[in-house]
Amino acid sequence: MIEFRQVTKRYDSDHTALRQVNFHLNRGELAFLTGHSGAGKSTLLKLIMVMERPTAGEVLVGGQRLNSMPRRQIPYIRRHIGVVFQNHQLLFDRTVFDNVAMPLHVTGASPDAIGRRVRAALDKVGLLSKEKMNPMQLSGGEQQRVGIARAVVNKPPVLLADEPTGNLDPELSADIMQLFTQFSQVGVTVLIASHDIGLINDMGRRTLTLDHGELVAGGTPWGEQHGL
Numbered sequence: 225m226i227e228f229r230q231v232t233k234r235y236d237s238d239h240t241a242l243r244q245v246n247f248h249l250n251r252g253e254l255a256f257l258t259g260h261s262g263a264g265k266s267t268l269l270k271l272i273m274v275m276e277r278p279t280a281g282e283v284l285v286g287g288q289r290l291n292s293m294p295r296r297q298i299p300y301i302r303r304h305i306g307v308v309f310q311n312h313q314l315l316f317d318r319t320v321f322d323n324v325a326m327p328l329h330v331t332g333a334s335p336d337a338i339g340r341r342v343r344a345a346l347d348k349v350g351l352l353s354k355e356k357m358n359p360m361q362l363s364g365g366e367q368q369r370v371g372i373a374r375a376v377v378n379k380p381p382v383l384l385a386d387e388p389t390g391n392l393d394p395e396l397s398a399d400i401m402q403l404f405t406q407f408s409q410v411g412v413t414v415l416i417a418s419h420d421i422g423l424i425n426d427m428g429r430r431t432l433t434l435d436h437g438e439l440v441a442g443g444t445p446w447g448e449q450h451g452l
């Protein structure tokens with residue numbers, strides 16, 4: 225579902241953010257992405273979201289080569305990728321319902337369909353009863369779950385999360401991880417960037433580890449990726 229083939233990203237001539245990164249995540253796989261600050265985690269996620277383009281190598285999502293994708297198709301591919309941020313980026317002048325509905329408005333869905341999808345997403349994260357509230361009235365963990373509902377309301381096949389539990393205590397972090405696990409069980413490919421080694425160890429999942437832009441663990445060897 226997500227494939228990196230020999231991907232290198234250089235922002236300027238003397239600084240390489242990612243160096244020949246190879247990995248392949250299957251449909252329904254849940255994996256972590258870790259590494260020191262500046263190791264290249266955000267860069268790797270940005271390449272999947274087509275917010276950046278690789279300097280060399282190839283990124284594929286759902287079998288589609290992103291490198292050669294024309295600019296006008298980028299919004300279309302982004303609709304297939306849900307993103308959860310640490311600071312959840314909710315709008316505090318709108319209700320929980322309206323925050324979750326945002327990605328659906330750009331797809332031109334009918335009000336009926338929007339209502340159904342938003343309530344299904346809120347139900348999944350356990351917040352159906354809070355749809356009319358303002359996110360400001362919710363706890364940090366609940367706000368993060370609104371952000372997750374918004375990320376999955378389009379039913380994307382890929383879910384990316386950048387430090388999704390950064391501000392949460394261990395118990396709430398475990399709840400969020402349980403949600404991500406449930407999404408992966410229904411076929412969503414989930415990639416979670418995190419510094420939280422305790423949490424990563426508790427989960428016991430595949431972990432892609434970056435060190436100064438090199439994938440030093442969890443990658444797919446080049447030969448294996450190509451059936452050699």
Ligand SMILES: Nc1ncnc2c1ncn2[C@@H]1O[C@H](COP(=O)(O)OP(=O)(O)OP(=O)(O)O)[C@@H](O)[C@H]1O
Nearest residue numbers: 235236240241259260261262263264265266267268
């Ligand atoms: N837009 C940019 N222009 C120039 N250099 C950049 C840019 N974005 C990132 N970098 C550099 O690329 C390297 C990797 O950064 P990146 O943000 O991907 O790391 P990270 O692992 O996500 O770090 P953190 O955990 O601190 O968020 C860093 O040295 C950073 O300074």
